[in-house]
Amino acid sequence: MLLDSIKIKIKFMKPKNICIHKSKRTKNIRMTIKQDLILHIYVPMYYNLKEIERLIALNHNWIEKHTQIIFKQQQKIQELIQQNSGKFLFFGEWIEFEKQYTKKSIKALLVNYLEERVSYFSNLMKLSYSSIKVRYNKKVLGSCSFDNKLSFSLLLFFADISLIDYVVIHELAHIRYKNHSKSFWALVEEFCPDFLHKRRVLHSNAALYNAIYLKYFNFS
Secondary structure, eight states, X not given: OEESOOOOOBTTBOGGGEEEEEEXXXXXXXXXXXXXXXXXXXXXXXXXXXXXXXXXXXXXXXXXXXXXXXXXXXXXXXXXXXXXXXXXXXXXXXXXXXXXXXXXXXXXXXXXXXXXXXXXXXXXHTOOOOXXXXXXXXXXXXXXXXTOEEEEEGGGGGSXXXXXXXXXXXXXXXXXXXXXXXXXXXXXXXXOTTHHHHHHHHHHHHHHHHHHHHHXXXXX
């Protein structure tokens, strides 16, 4: 539930941007701040408003610090988009946006690239997958199901091809290891030695990719 009755003021955040999640399963209190500047607080069912306000007060500095970080990130993203007015990222390169580019067309381009690279790396890694699917997902750039179906986010279209290759290798590695164990990361590193750098770049650019998608392709 979203609250509009919280009395504590947080810089860059309105009271209505505080979302409380109550659950019988919740044992450990947890807080996260999303790119939309909504503070999500996960608490047990018995927590009341006063206890939640006390919790926010105790973590006020942490909340304000991380809210400010995200706020500044959003400002930089908007500045970057304005600097490249009329342009969008085409596999990592800024090019002029034209009407021929639609959600359907960029999805087709990404699917073609992914089919080629998944086939290449699966043979190289000696792993077999069931299928490939592409859809818009702002939370997860790639996933591998228990029956080895690979799913990729449409947002990868805006990423450099070297970053896409890392995601492909990452998801293929999950065919052998359904976890993030040391063995899993060792397999990823074998085929992508600089995976840590690429992970950081993808993480830092994810919000930019989503902003471009929402600007040009959300309604196409």
